[in-house]
Every structure is written in structure tokens, then in C-alpha cells.
Amino acid sequence: MSATTITTRINGREQTLRVDNAELLLDLLRDRGLTGAKPSCEMEVCGACTVQLDGLPVSACTTLAVELDGRSVETVEHLDAGGELHPVQQAFLERSALQCGFCTPGMVMTAKALLESNPQPTRDEVTHWLEGSICRCTGYEPIVDAVLTAAQKMAA
Amino acid sequence: MKVAGQSVPRVDGPAKVTGRARYALDLTVPGMTHGAVARSDRAHARILSVDTGEAEAVNGVLEVITGASLAPLDLRFGHVVRDHPALAVDRVLYHGEPVALVVAETRRAAERAARLVSVDYEDLPAVMDADEALGEGAPVLHPERIERTKDEGLDQGGEALVGNLCAAADFGWGDVDAALAAADLVLEGEYRYPMLYGYAMEPYNAIASFEEGSLVVYSTAQHPYMVREDLARIFALPLARVRVVVPYVGGGYGSKSYTKVEPLAALGAYVTGRPVRVALSVEESILTTRSDGARVRARSAFAADGTLLARDFDVVMDSGAYTDNSPVVCAKLANRCFGPYRIGAVRVRVRSAFTNTVPASSLRGFGAPQGNLAGELQMDDAADRLGIDALALRLKNVVRPGEEILPGKRGIDADLPADLDLLTTSLGWPNAPEGRGIGFGISASDAGAHPTSVAMVRLHADGSASAAVGATELGQGSRTVLSQILAEQLGLPMEKVAIVAADTGVTPYERTTGASRTTALVGRSLMAACADAKRRVAELAGEGAEFADAIKAFFGAGGEIIGVGAVRRHGEFRKMPPFWEIGCSGVVAAVDAETGRVRVEQLSTVGDVGFAINPALVHGQDLGAATMGLGAALSEQLVYDGQTLANPNVVDYRVPRCSDIPERLDQILAQRQDGIGPYGAKGAGEGTLNPVGAAVAAAVGRIVGRYPRELPLTPERVWRLAQTEDARV
Amino acid sequence: MMLPSDFELHRPATVGEAVALRAELGEAAALYAGGTELLLAMKLGVLDYEHLIDLKRIAGLRGVTCAGGELRIGAAVTHRELETHPDVVRELPGLAALERAVANVRVRAAGTLAGNLAFAEPHADPPALLVALGARVVLVGGEGSRELALEDFLVGAYETELGEDELIEAIVVPVGAPGAVYRKFQVLERPAVGVAAVGNLVGGVFDGAPTVVVGAVDERPVRVGAEMLDGAALDDEGAFAALAEAAAEAVEPVDDLSGSEDYKRHLTGVLAKRAVQALGDV
Incomplete structure (x- = not known):
């Protein structure tokens, strides 16, 4: 396998890694115990594998691991690194925005990316942003509510 | 009550929002290898030979396992009929059937090698349509029938199973023909409900290993005890030596009921001696299980005053290549199709047909939505034709609390007229907003499955308590609700209770986590276990003693008190079903006349749940189930193009979006x-799912002027319906 | 599914280096930018390359500039950048709106417009509007650079005029045009029909015939003659009915999971009418 040496920041920690060119970001993360991002559709449709790459949400299932070179990736595991849940996570709990939980890490990261680029989204903007993230359990309404609740929390 | 009835936070919430909740897919075991499946590219063919040479030559491949290579083992599983081989042996019965399992050190090597397995087939004629499969001259999928397992809870009997008849249900009462002849109005129609894919977001996966003479499997199974039975039979092991562990499950909805990939992983471990993971893709998961599609011919006879005189249902289910759970779905479809109405004469015939397609099994609703579409739409149509309000027509015929809808079964433990009032008030019936249509309906499902459940409660020396139950946590909130029951029964705060779940090596027997049974049945067995534990405390230390004190007094140091409880088909659980699950749902919808696109603007549901131990969780279940119903109503359908599925992926199989x-x-x-x-x-x-399809169809029908008879209501289908010159149904 | 096969990764620093690599590696190499289409195809085993030439790190391919009445979009610019870029939002709000609805937020964050055009997947959103706006692609190769109208660049399904040693350097879109809108109809993951309309209304009456281009139906964008609307008012039902009929006749749909041939024809007419009518809201 052809490989490339990369320097990257994973959840705030700078590191130099040797990665196979054909390795997917999702596998790189999960092989390191960061199993929050989940494989599901594997076709960039469902959003279960969403992580933030330099702040933007991407499908880790269809991103090459070498893309981390010189860039920074954040996964759901990093959100409570300071000991407290992120406001998005708190809001998901408060609004009962999860059931099986398999989509939840992706939803949380997608929501966080939205609020970082648009801190006070309208309901329609939240819906549009989440359109590419599938939840099969909740019927979405509690998730949209949670994102709006998180926006309020973060503004306060 | 202190805890029961409260929307306490989910006990699994923090783990799930932080990504730390462990699913089977997140686990690894030391020395784990990876299995990949080579699949049939034929719908029906004889396997002449399998060339595994190229696959074996791939670096990192340990074994390439074929059905024939395992000759001494009987690879077949199935809880009703043991006819489903984990790997095809001499014939393949559908496109996508597993033919070989490659076990390799890496997933990459396994997947690459699986593509190199070369099979020499002799094609056989295939039958892709259920009606054709039951007709003369169709190729027979299972010429040699295997006896049913004679499980009291599963074997519903029925007519002799010959040809491609997988299962049948046939019953009725009263003189249907006389009632049809005497009626003022007889409606007749043919309705179609699509085959669906549950799309639980965690695809089927399992890790299996043989450890010290026991088979240990981590899996996504909803019913680990059913899987344990299949594995024990295949490997001739005692139940005590098969341990199936189910961590958090990424969605179930019935689609993870019964055995899926566990035998494949176990075969890999059996042959290689190494732990093996088999993790399917979504496409492969679709090729593993779908739900039964149905063609429903229905007749309903009414008197001029709206009295429902008779119903006659003739249903053919497309059940795919193997038996799996279709006999039970068949029985349930029969019980659920005619609705919770007083009907003098009923005739129901449901036939489940084998076809050369992906095997069908359980999915949320389980036979109910298929029949409900026809039954409820005929209520709406009859109301129009008789000039009676559709609500009034239902109220006139719907059963009252305690009335039977199936002779000899438990009477309806719900107040349907009151539910209908709540629902129609919410919907604003009959006054639809301008250009909109309202649709609503009801259903009653004989739920709970066979009531066998065992629970164990452990009282600890520090005053805390844990319970061991076999129920799986699929997202429905079973651990939270059971924690609440445990806390309530023992008078403990939520922080002092814990649930250990779904490990057949540790937790006591649980029949299934399906049929909406966990809260009611596991809850009752848990209450019995709590009572048993309290009885022991009283025996040891007298009435009213604190259990921590009793433990200390009895053991001196350490120790615990264990209580067990069980629910079985006995006493108050004797009469089936254990309870009725009511569906009462409606919508307000709009149609874009030019494109045919349906927009559901309001969704109302009534959850007739008796008592909501956790109202927030019930709300989540009700909305989630109804949303799945919207998917089937508007967009979801697996489509066969010839002998292959045209849309085995989430790109072309559209589930509801935000x-x-x-x-x-x-x-x-x-x-x-x-x-x-x-x-x-x-x-x-x-x-709440079950009436949604008919409700959306009724709303659309009221807008375009004729009732649809087939789901999903894709824009094109609605557009065509609006173009049709035919009279109404 | 699905892991891509092994490949060599090349990261040229300049356009010149990229062109040289392309010339050297030929068909064994694929140009790689966002990867949203390419990696998926490689995972599915539909495409297989021994070399990927990563264009993302070439400074000269980045950025959007607006000068001389034209918007120049570098080949490494993502859908997300276009959706939010102040120059695009100001000068071509119709394009920004289209970009905002491409696929999903993750694909928009990674995928590039140039990659989308080069892949030439027929069921894509951008081509119809860009053709209607008279966009050009700037191609650079061993022989130097050339410009092609996007309409000529797109040859068919997954087929373009891109030469074996060429790459897209930029997409140039004239600005200052009158209103431009895109309306699509989608039932699955990609549009079933998308119609772009570019035109000008003076006092509620069309000033000249609007440009109407249908995307996502045929293998490449299809122009619909809209001369019947020249001088027509927004409420001229007869003219719009004629437009819908012309649009429906202009396309050659095929039956697929998004709809059958006659339904898609009908939809094309409906969407053409709606897109042109929406020019009244611009």
C-alpha cells in the first residue's frame, strides 16, 4: 500500500501519522478508538459519519485520511473535553432528540457546525442544514428543537 | 408514584450524545478477523461449482468458506421453519444470497477476495411475483418442505403448504356471501402495499468467537434468545454454551428480529478458530431482510344506515425466498386487516408466497399497515357513497371497551370512540383548510407476542439495586423505563438503580424485544422480581426492614439478595393477546396538482397506551413510528427491476428527511x-404507524377526487391518479 | 462496500506541475479535488486509478474573483464557498441559491464546482444554470490554455471535452445579467428535473425572450426556445402553456426511479413555466 506521512490535529492534539493513501478518514478515526462517527450508508447521504474538518462538516466515510494533512479534525468525543457537555449535547438530552443514538454523533457535529457558521438560525435554516442527515427514530422534530435550544444556550 | 409517569432523562442519553455508547459495530476483540460475503448474482440457480482459488490467493486471506465445504454441519436456521441456509449449499434462491464467506486478517483483504470468488451456476427459472408464484406451473422454490418447529407462539397452522405457499391464514365467521348479497352497498377493490426496508442505521453485524467450548457472539439482534436457539442447533451446542450479547442497537424496528448474520460470523470462527466480524453494508443489509409486500383484495358490505355487515379479505404476501418470519406476519396480517369493528360476517384468507426475492421478515407494524390500507380506505369510500360522515361511520361500527374483535381472544382494552374523538378534534375534521384534505384511521394489533419473560433483581448491600433483563435497547428507551419501574417498586431514586440487559450468558430469558411488549411484559416480570426480592427481605429481617440492613444482618459482610419474577401464558396472561396496541392517526395534506407532490402539513396521533411510564419516551415512539408510516405512505418502496433490486441503497430508497x-x-x-x-x-x-398509509391516501383521495389504492404515493402516482378518468373506487 | 484500491497520491504545487503529471501519467491518473463523486465511484469499484492528482493544494486554483463583469471561480472552489461568497451572493444570487441546495451540507463543504462539471453526471444541478448564464470553462494543458463555452464542454453523460493532458483551471461566469433562477424537482437524492431561466422583465413584461435551459433530464443541458415569451406579461397563460409544451418536447427523458418518460416530460414543462415565472420575483 502506498502511504503518506501527514501532520494533523485530531481533537486538538497535533500528531504526525503515516497513513495509507486509500485509507478513509472514518477508518482512521475508528481504528484509533474514536467510534463516535458511525458508518451507515457509506455514500455521503445519511450523515452518521459526520465530523468537522477545519470546522466544516464532512462525510468521514468518503474523505481520504490523507486529507487531514495540515488540517484539523474534530469528532464528537472532543466536545466534552473540558468536562462539560457542549450546549448542543445538553440540548439533545433536554429535548429528547435521540433514541437509538446511532445518528446522534453525526447530528451533534452537524448541528455544532451550523451554529458556528450561523449562531442564530431560523427553524427553516436548521431544517435545510439537517436535510442531509438521516434519523430513522425520532421524526426529526425533537432534533430541530434541540438545535434551536442550543442556539439560545450559546447566545446566553 | 414518584418516578413512574415522569419524563425522566434517558439513562443512555449522556453516552449517546458523547459518542461513547457502544454498539456491536464499535467493539473489537483481540485477534479479531474480518469476514466478507460473496453473493449470488442469480435469482434462482443450481450451484455447479465454486472456485475459491483466486480468493484464497489474496494476501491475508485465512479461509474461503462455502456451503458445501461445511458438509457435516446443517447450516439452516429459522425459528418457524428451519429452511434458511447461512450459506447456499446447492441452490441459490435469490439475487444477493450469501454463497461464500471469506475470512481474512483485514477488511480490505476480505472484501477484495470476496469479489474474486467465482461460482459456476446452472440457471433455473425464477418467479418474481407472488401471485405468479402461487399459480400453476411456477417454479417451486422449496420442493422438499421442512417441518415447522412447533413453537406454540409461532406456529399458526393454516392450509396445507404446497407449491410456493409459505404460510396461510384462513378464518372467519358468519355468512359473508349472504351479507354481501343483502347489503345496500358493497365496495370491492385491490390494494397494494410495497415491500419495505427498515433502514435501521446500524447495518447488521456480529462478532463471533469460540471460547472455552462456548460460542460467544456480539450482535445487533433484537431477539438474542431466538438467535441463541438457531446457533445452538447449527453447532449442536447446549443453550448454556451459546452466549449472545447485544450492546446498544442502532435501530431495530423489527428489522433486526431473528437471526441474520450471526451464523456467518460463527461459521467463520468455527472454521478458522479466530474471532470473526461480519459487518454488512446497507446494500447487503437490504439483501438480507425486507418486509412483506402485499396485494390485498377487499370487499366491504354496508347497510344504508352505515352498519358494516361483512368484510372479505383475500391477501397475497410476497415473502421472498425463505420462510423467516413470514408465517407470523401472515397470521398477524389476517388478524389485523378487517379493523376493530363489530362485523357480523368476516372471511379472511392470507397466503404468503415464496418468490425469488430477498427474504421478508418483521418490520414495525407487522402485517397491520398492509391490511389497514384497504380496510380503512373502504370505510372512507363507503362514508362518501352512503352520505355519512367518515367519523360517524367509524363511530357507528367501532367496538366499545371490552368487546372482542376476534372470537375467543382478549376483548379490546382501549376506548376507541374516545380516541377517535381526540384525533378528529386535533385534525379539525371535517373542516379541512382550503385546498387541503384530512385523512385518518384506526387499527388494533394483537400485540405482546407470546408472553414469556423472566427478570432478576439484585439488591445490593449499599442500598442500590440492579436488574437483569433480556430485553434489548433499540432506542425505544427500554433501559430507562425498566429503571423507572425498578426505582418505583423499590422506592429508590433513579441514581441508585441500574439495568443489565441482553446477554444470554448473564441475563434471564426474554422471548423477544418486539410486538411492543417490553414495557408491559418485561415490566411485569420485573415487578414480580421486585416483589420476590422484597418477600425475601421480609423473610430475613421482617416486614418493613431496609434491604441493606437485611443483607448485612444475614451475611455479616458483603452479600446481596436476589429476586426473580416471570410472566408466562398463565393467569391474567392466559388470554391472547396480552394487550391490544391501538393505532389512531391522521393527517392534513396538500397536493401540488401540477407535479403530484404530496405535502403532509399536520400529523396527529393518539397514543392509547394505558399509562405512560415515561411520557417523553412515548411521545418519541409515537412520532417516530408515525414518521416511518409517512415514509411508506409517500416514498419508500423496494423496486425489483427484473431479477435484481433496482434501489438497494439510501440514494434511491428514500426515507423521510427533516x-x-x-x-x-x-x-x-x-x-x-x-x-x-x-x-x-x-x-x-x-x-401510530399502522393507520398512516391509509390516512394519507384518504387525504389525497379527498383532494384529487378518487382514493388511491397503492402506496407509496409518489408524485408520479398522485399525478396519474389525478389524470385518471375512472370513477372513484 | 467498500474501500478504494491503493493509489499513488500526487500533490502538485502549481498548475504547471499538475499538467505535467497529467501528461506523464495519462489514463492511469484521475484529477482529484473534492472527491465527493470520484471517491464514491472508487469505493463502489466503478472507477479505479493508480494515481490521484490532488488539485486542492494549488494556490492558483483557489478563490473567487469578480472583475470586468465576470466572476472567475477557481477549480478548487467548493460549493459551500460559492453558496456563501459575498461576490456570488451579490452578483449572482440565483447561483448562490442553487449552490445552497446542491446535495447536502457535507458534499457542499468538500465538493467543488469544477469537479462537478468535469464529472459530468447528468443529474447535477449546476450545469443548466451555468449554461443559461453563458459560463465558460478555462482549460489548461500542455499546449497552453483555452476557453470553451460550458455548453460545448459538456458532451454527454460522464463525457466532456477535457483533453487528456488538461485540467479545468477556472469557471468564468458573466455577471450583470438580468435575473437568473433555477427550479428543480427532486424525489430521490439527485434532481429529476432542473430548469434554469435567465431573463429580464420591464414593467412586468419580458424584455426579449428569456433563456431557458433544462438540466438533469437528458445527458446534457437542453435549451428550450422561449421566443413566445418575448414581450409577454407574467400572467400570459397562453405563452406559458406554449413554453411548457416546448420544454416538454425539447427533452428526451428515460424511465427511471425518479419517474417515467411522460411524467418527466410533463414535469419539465411545469418546471420551465415555474422557473420563468420566478423571474418576476427576482
Whole structure:
């Protein structure tokens, strides 16, 4: 396998890694115990594998691991690194925005990316942003509510 | 009550929002290898030979396992009929059937090698349509029939199973023909419900290993004890030596009921001696299990005053290549199709047909939505033709609390007229907003499955308590609700209780986590276990003693007190079903006349749950189930193009998205404490789905002027319906 | 599914280096930018390359500039950048709106417009509007650079005029045009029909015939003659009915999971009418 040496920041920690060119970001993360991002559709449709790459949400299932070179990736595991849940996570709990939980890490990261680029989204903007993230359990309404609740929390 | 009835936070919430909740897919075991499946590219063919040479030559490949290579083992599984081989042996019965399992050190090597397995086939004629499969001259999929397992809870009997008849249900009462002849109005129609894929977001996966003479499997199974039985049979092991562990499950909805990939992983471990993971893709998961599609011919006879005189249902289910759970779905479809009405004469015939397609099994609703589409749409159509309000027509015929809808079965433990009032008030019936249509309907499902459940409670020396139950946590909130029951029964705060779940090596027997049964049945067995534990405390230390004190007094140091409880088909659980799960749902919808696109603007549901132990969780189940119903109503369908599936992926199989959610949602709870479960609870989680398809179709029908008879209501289908010159149904 | 096969990764620093690599490696190499289409195809085993030439790190391919009445979009610019870029939002709000609805937020964050055009997947959103706006692609190769109208660049399904040693350097879109809108109809993951309309209304009456281009139906964008609307008012039902009929006749749909041939024809007419009518809201 052809490989490339990369320097990257994973959840705030700078590191130099040797990665196979054909390795997917999702596998790189999960092989390191960061199993929050989940494989599901594997076709960039469902959003279960969403992580933030330099702040933007991407499908880790269809991103090459070498893309981390010189860039920074954040996964759901990093959100409570300071000991407290992120406001998005708190809001998901408060609004009962999860059931099986398999989509939840992706939803949380997608929501966080939205609020970082648009801190006070309208309901329609939240819906549009989440359109590419599938939840099969909740019927979405509690998730949209949670994102709006998180926006309020973060503004306060 | 202190804890029961409260929307306490989910006990699994923090783990799930931080990504730390462990699913089977997140686990690894030391020395784990990876299995990949080579699949049939024929719908029906004889396997002449399998060339594994190229696959074996791939670096890192340990074994390439074929059905024939395992000759001494009987690879077949199935809880009703043991006819489903984990790997095809001499014939393949559908496109996508597993033919070989490659085990390799890496997933990459396994997947690459699986593509190099070369099979020499002799094609056989295939039958892709259920009606054709039951007709003369169709190729027979299972010429040699295997006896049923004679499980009391599963074997529903029926007519002789010959040809491609997988299962049948046939019953009725009264003189249907006379009632049809004498009726003022007879409606007749043919309705179609699509085959669906549950799309639980965690695809089927399992890790298996043989350890010290036991088979240990981590899996996504909803019913680990059923899987344990299949594995024990295949490997000739005692149940005590098969351990199936189910961590958090990434969605189930019935699609993970019964055995899926566990035998494949176990075969890999058996042959290689190494732990093996088999993790399917979504496409492969679709090729593993779908739901039964149905063609429903229905006749309903009414008197001029709206009295429902008779119903006659003739249903053919497309059940795919193997038996799996279709006999039970068949029986349930029969019980659920004619609706919770007083009907003098009923005739129901449901036939489940083998076809050369992906095997069908359980999915949320389980036979109910298929029949409900026809039954409820004929109520709406009859109301129009008789000049009677559709609500009034239902209220005239619907059963009252305690009335039987199936002779000899438990009477209806719900107040359907009151539920219909709540629902139609929420929907604003009959006054639809300008250009909109309202549709609504009801259903009653014989739920709870066979009532066998065992629970164990452990009282600890520090005053805390844990319970071991076999129920799986699929997202429905079973661990939370059971924690609440445990806390309530023992008078403990939530922080001092814990649930250990779904490990057949540790937790006591649980029949299934399906049929909306966990709250009611596991809840009751848990209550019995709590009572048993308290009885022991009283024996040891007298009435009213604190259990921590009793433990200390009895053991001196350490120790614990264990209570066990069980629910079985006995006493108050003798009469089937254990409870009825009511569906009572409606929509307000709009149609874009030019494109045919349907927009559901309001979704109202009544959860007739007896008692909501956790109202927030019930709300989540009711909305989630109804949303799945919207998917089937509007967009979801597996489509065969010739002998292959045209859309085995989430790109072309469209499930509801965020923007599909109605602007107005109203999830009403009706809590009359009339159920058999704890505190008068019944089950939830499926009911609100069941009438949604018919409700959306009725709303659309009221807008375009004729009722649809086939789901999903894709824009094209609605556009065509609006173009049709035919009279109404 | 699905892991891509092994490949060599090349990261040229300049356009010149990229062109040289392309010339050297030929068909064994694929140009790689966002990867949203390419990696998926490689995972599915539909495409297989021994070399990927990563264009993302070439400074000269980045950025959007607006000068001389034209918007120049570098080949490494993502859908997300276009959706939010102030120059695009100001000068071509119709394009920004289209970009905002491409696929999903993750694909928009990674995928590039140039990659989308080069892949030439027929069921894509951008081509119809860009053709209607008279966009050009700037191609650079061993022989130097050339410009092609996007309409000529797109040859068919997954087929373009891109030469074996060429790459897209930029997409140039004239600005200052009158209103431009895109309306699509989608039932699955990609549009079933998308119609772009570019035109000008003076006092509620069309000033000249609007440009109407249908995307996502045929293998490449299809122009619909809209001369019947020249001088027509927004409420001229007869003219719009004629437009819908012309649009429906201009396309050659095929039956697929998004709809059958006659339904898609009908939809094309409906969407053409709606897109042109929406020019009244611009």
C-alpha cells in the first residue's frame, strides 16, 4: 500500500501519522478508538459519519485520511473535553432528540457546525442544514428543537 | 408514584450524545478477523461449482468458506421453519444470497477476495411475483418442505403448504356471501402495499468467537434468545454454551428480529478458530431482510344506515425466498386487516408466497399497515357513497371497551370512540383548510407476542439495586423505563438503580424485544422480581426492614439478595393477546396538482397506551413510528427491476428527511390505565404507524377526487391518479 | 462496500506541475479535488486509478474573483464557498441559491464546482444554470490554455471535452445579467428535473425572450426556445402553456426511479413555466 506521512490535529492534539493513501478518514478515526462517527450508508447521504474538518462538516466515510494533512479534525468525543457537555449535547438530552443514538454523533457535529457558521438560525435554516442527515427514530422534530435550544444556550 | 409517569432523562442519553455508547459495530476483540460475503448474482440457480482459488490467493486471506465445504454441519436456521441456509449449499434462491464467506486478517483483504470468488451456476427459472408464484406451473422454490418447529407462539397452522405457499391464514365467521348479497352497498377493490426496508442505521453485524467450548457472539439482534436457539442447533451446542450479547442497537424496528448474520460470523470462527466480524453494508443489509409486500383484495358490505355487515379479505404476501418470519406476519396480517369493528360476517384468507426475492421478515407494524390500507380506505369510500360522515361511520361500527374483535381472544382494552374523538378534534375534521384534505384511521394489533419473560433483581448491600433483563435497547428507551419501574417498586431514586440487559450468558430469558411488549411484559416480570426480592427481605429481617440492613444482618459482610419474577401464558396472561396496541392517526395534506407532490402539513396521533411510564419516551415512539408510516405512505418502496433490486441503497430508497416533517405535530396521549402492564400500561411504538398509509391516501383521495389504492404515493402516482378518468373506487 | 484500491497520491504545487503529471501519467491518473463523486465511484469499484492528482493544494486554483463583469471561480472552489461568497451572493444570487441546495451540507463543504462539471453526471444541478448564464470553462494543458463555452464542454453523460493532458483551471461566469433562477424537482437524492431561466422583465413584461435551459433530464443541458415569451406579461397563460409544451418536447427523458418518460416530460414543462415565472420575483 502506498502511504503518506501527514501532520494533523485530531481533537486538538497535533500528531504526525503515516497513513495509507486509500485509507478513509472514518477508518482512521475508528481504528484509533474514536467510534463516535458511525458508518451507515457509506455514500455521503445519511450523515452518521459526520465530523468537522477545519470546522466544516464532512462525510468521514468518503474523505481520504490523507486529507487531514495540515488540517484539523474534530469528532464528537472532543466536545466534552473540558468536562462539560457542549450546549448542543445538553440540548439533545433536554429535548429528547435521540433514541437509538446511532445518528446522534453525526447530528451533534452537524448541528455544532451550523451554529458556528450561523449562531442564530431560523427553524427553516436548521431544517435545510439537517436535510442531509438521516434519523430513522425520532421524526426529526425533537432534533430541530434541540438545535434551536442550543442556539439560545450559546447566545446566553 | 414518584418516578413512574415522569419524563425522566434517558439513562443512555449522556453516552449517546458523547459518542461513547457502544454498539456491536464499535467493539473489537483481540485477534479479531474480518469476514466478507460473496453473493449470488442469480435469482434462482443450481450451484455447479465454486472456485475459491483466486480468493484464497489474496494476501491475508485465512479461509474461503462455502456451503458445501461445511458438509457435516446443517447450516439452516429459522425459528418457524428451519429452511434458511447461512450459506447456499446447492441452490441459490435469490439475487444477493450469501454463497461464500471469506475470512481474512483485514477488511480490505476480505472484501477484495470476496469479489474474486467465482461460482459456476446452472440457471433455473425464477418467479418474481407472488401471485405468479402461487399459480400453476411456477417454479417451486422449496420442493422438499421442512417441518415447522412447533413453537406454540409461532406456529399458526393454516392450509396445507404446497407449491410456493409459505404460510396461510384462513378464518372467519358468519355468512359473508349472504351479507354481501343483502347489503345496500358493497365496495370491492385491490390494494397494494410495497415491500419495505427498515433502514435501521446500524447495518447488521456480529462478532463471533469460540471460547472455552462456548460460542460467544456480539450482535445487533433484537431477539438474542431466538438467535441463541438457531446457533445452538447449527453447532449442536447446549443453550448454556451459546452466549449472545447485544450492546446498544442502532435501530431495530423489527428489522433486526431473528437471526441474520450471526451464523456467518460463527461459521467463520468455527472454521478458522479466530474471532470473526461480519459487518454488512446497507446494500447487503437490504439483501438480507425486507418486509412483506402485499396485494390485498377487499370487499366491504354496508347497510344504508352505515352498519358494516361483512368484510372479505383475500391477501397475497410476497415473502421472498425463505420462510423467516413470514408465517407470523401472515397470521398477524389476517388478524389485523378487517379493523376493530363489530362485523357480523368476516372471511379472511392470507397466503404468503415464496418468490425469488430477498427474504421478508418483521418490520414495525407487522402485517397491520398492509391490511389497514384497504380496510380503512373502504370505510372512507363507503362514508362518501352512503352520505355519512367518515367519523360517524367509524363511530357507528367501532367496538366499545371490552368487546372482542376476534372470537375467543382478549376483548379490546382501549376506548376507541374516545380516541377517535381526540384525533378528529386535533385534525379539525371535517373542516379541512382550503385546498387541503384530512385523512385518518384506526387499527388494533394483537400485540405482546407470546408472553414469556423472566427478570432478576439484585439488591445490593449499599442500598442500590440492579436488574437483569433480556430485553434489548433499540432506542425505544427500554433501559430507562425498566429503571423507572425498578426505582418505583423499590422506592429508590433513579441514581441508585441500574439495568443489565441482553446477554444470554448473564441475563434471564426474554422471548423477544418486539410486538411492543417490553414495557408491559418485561415490566411485569420485573415487578414480580421486585416483589420476590422484597418477600425475601421480609423473610430475613421482617416486614418493613431496609434491604441493606437485611443483607448485612444475614451475611455479616458483603452479600446481596436476589429476586426473580416471570410472566408466562398463565393467569391474567392466559388470554391472547396480552394487550391490544391501538393505532389512531391522521393527517392534513396538500397536493401540488401540477407535479403530484404530496405535502403532509399536520400529523396527529393518539397514543392509547394505558399509562405512560415515561411520557417523553412515548411521545418519541409515537412520532417516530408515525414518521416511518409517512415514509411508506409517500416514498419508500423496494423496486425489483427484473431479477435484481433496482434501489438497494439510501440514494434511491428514500426515507423521510427533516424537510418532510409536517409543520404541525400533535401527539396526544390517552391514559386510562386499562392495560395489563405496570400501572395499567400497554405497549407503544408501532400503533401510530399502522393507520398512516391509509390516512394519507384518504387525504389525497379527498383532494384529487378518487382514493388511491397503492402506496407509496409518489408524485408520479398522485399525478396519474389525478389524470385518471375512472370513477372513484 | 467498500474501500478504494491503493493509489499513488500526487500533490502538485502549481498548475504547471499538475499538467505535467497529467501528461506523464495519462489514463492511469484521475484529477482529484473534492472527491465527493470520484471517491464514491472508487469505493463502489466503478472507477479505479493508480494515481490521484490532488488539485486542492494549488494556490492558483483557489478563490473567487469578480472583475470586468465576470466572476472567475477557481477549480478548487467548493460549493459551500460559492453558496456563501459575498461576490456570488451579490452578483449572482440565483447561483448562490442553487449552490445552497446542491446535495447536502457535507458534499457542499468538500465538493467543488469544477469537479462537478468535469464529472459530468447528468443529474447535477449546476450545469443548466451555468449554461443559461453563458459560463465558460478555462482549460489548461500542455499546449497552453483555452476557453470553451460550458455548453460545448459538456458532451454527454460522464463525457466532456477535457483533453487528456488538461485540467479545468477556472469557471468564468458573466455577471450583470438580468435575473437568473433555477427550479428543480427532486424525489430521490439527485434532481429529476432542473430548469434554469435567465431573463429580464420591464414593467412586468419580458424584455426579449428569456433563456431557458433544462438540466438533469437528458445527458446534457437542453435549451428550450422561449421566443413566445418575448414581450409577454407574467400572467400570459397562453405563452406559458406554449413554453411548457416546448420544454416538454425539447427533452428526451428515460424511465427511471425518479419517474417515467411522460411524467418527466410533463414535469419539465411545469418546471420551465415555474422557473420563468420566478423571474418576476427576482
